[in-house]
Amino acid sequence: MHAVELSQVTKRFGHNIIAVDNIDLVVAAGSFVTLLGPSGCGKTTTLRMIAGLETPSAGEIRIKDQRINDVPIHKRNLGIVFQNYALFPHKTIAANVGFGLKYRNVAPDEIGRRVARALDMVRLPGVEERYPTQLSGGQQQRIALARALVIEPDVLLLDEPLSALDANLREEMRVEIKNIQRRVGIATVFVTHDQGEALAMSDHVVVMNKGRIEQAGAPREVYEHPHSAFVASFLGNANFITGQVRSAADGHAQVALGAHVLNATTERRLQAGESVTVVVRAEKIDLLPPGQGGLPGTVADVDYLGALARYQITLEDGTRLLSLASLKDKPLAVGQLVELRIDPQHCRIL
Amino acid sequence: MNRQNARAYALLSPALGSLALFLVAPVLFIAVYSFWIRTAEGLDIPAFQFGNWIAVATDYYYWLGLWGSFKLALVTTMACAAVGYPTAYFLARIRFSNKALLLFLLFLPFWISYIIRTMAWISVLGRTGAVNTALISLGIIDEPLKMLYNDFSVIMGLVYFLLPYMIINVYVSLDGIDRNLEASARTLGCSAWQTFREVTLPLSLPGLGAGCMLCFVLAAGSYVTPRLLGGPDTLFFPDLIYEAIISQLDWPTGAVLSVILLLSLGLLVGVYNRFMSLSDIYRSFAR
């Protein structure tokens, strides 16, 4: 049984805006699924359709194998957390967290007990009598989480819950949300445009672009085996190198870059002479001293990042590549000649 | 006083100056006048005595007028709220690309003189006015209804005049409510109506309150509308002030009446402020 299942769901606004375009999505019970994509790609709209806040223009949404397209919002048992917390400003924390229980006809003293337990869970015990504005942003977000979880929803929906927090707090809340999710074992759909969050938290990453799903899979799989230039560039620092196929066999190919050759892997059937694009992640490029038979290049620019250095490398044909190297020594200098070595399994032909 | 403050006051001084000159000074003048003596020959003699105050306070007629005005203001305010709130809700919630145009249309009537707009009601509500003509020609009534020159027409005129103030106040507070609050309430188990009761209405109360306050004060002090559309059956306070000052040239009595109206409305606003200040905080939270 899947916690959530979307089949061929489309959402149009008016006649010409297609916010979500025929997507299929499965959230397995207890799993953490992230919708990742740039602004306007339809992440929020997808989430809102699951919640019932938008009606799909086409397709079917099932929660626990029940078609819920026509179930009104308040009859779906879902917990939702928004970026801006959306706590009721005119109600105390106790009333906020207990809100959903009140509408589930739970007795008042039982509500009190469950609210206290929920506040313990988000590590904010004893704030019952305060008002939302008397809490910090991070605390408010915890309360929003407690409010969503206390009703024991079938699915937890999180719409960029971390993006209003500052960097340190974001890190902390990310761990906290993940811990709570794992402990409660609740199926979760998490929306973000931050690839770091997506990779760190998810069991399953769904990369969206222009209302469509570009690629879905485990974080490592999506990161290491991007199916499209979009996914490759959206997740991590990707380089795109164009060249001609010299020879290809059993998933391996030699790609000619001017006088030099790059060994790459591919899932496609390639013809010799075909022009292809090779994706290489910046951190997979090793920079070596010249004279070892690698791809020659020149350091064009260096960003010193402390633990890392980010190099711009110019190849002989003028192609610019980005390389990320962890720094044990001092960084290379601008103008220095280098050779690039890239493990063939990290050179992927799209 | 530090330099920042000094500069703020310097910048404010034209506004403060004109307020003092055109508002505070005349009001003080009126207040002083209320203690003067009016002789039987119609002379006003400077003095400090409570004769006028006692005369007014013990005259049932004036209290009736004050009650009449407050009742009128109350009914007008309630009608404005009843009509204005749904309208404002509609304006705030409609998905329409050019909302500024709708708000502009709301205030379009203000381009026409208030008096003309009030007079227009005569040709709408009169014996041979639009409403009666329509009803008779449709055969719904035989005799024209008497809708003009009574409390009904006064309330009509005032509601028509004051409605935009109500709508704009409620609109602003509704528009400021984070839509995610309503979405949260819905997902937590509220029906649409329960959401309105739990979230939308409480968070729009500051706007509704401000609108009511404005309508009440303007209605209670209105003079032109009751004069043009009112009948002989009800007494309104501003009418009594006019009567005292213009007809009887009794400035001290008129001054007493003016101060009474000012104080009672001031008291109302003061009570409102104490009472509503809490909800105002909510509104600023409700982003």
Ligand SMILES: Nc1ncnc2c1ncn2[C@@H]1O[C@H](COP(=O)(O)OP(=O)(O)OP(=O)(O)O)[C@@H](O)[C@H]1O
């Ligand atoms: N109510 C609406 N009316 C019209 N168009 C809408 C509406 N809601 C969303 N859209 C459009 O649908 C598209 C997808 O919007 P959505 O909010 O789902 O994006 P998103 O992926 O959540 O982006 P972000 O990261 O900026 O939050 C956008 O082009 C947006 O302009």
Ligand SMILES: [Mg+2]
């Ligand atoms: Mg969004």
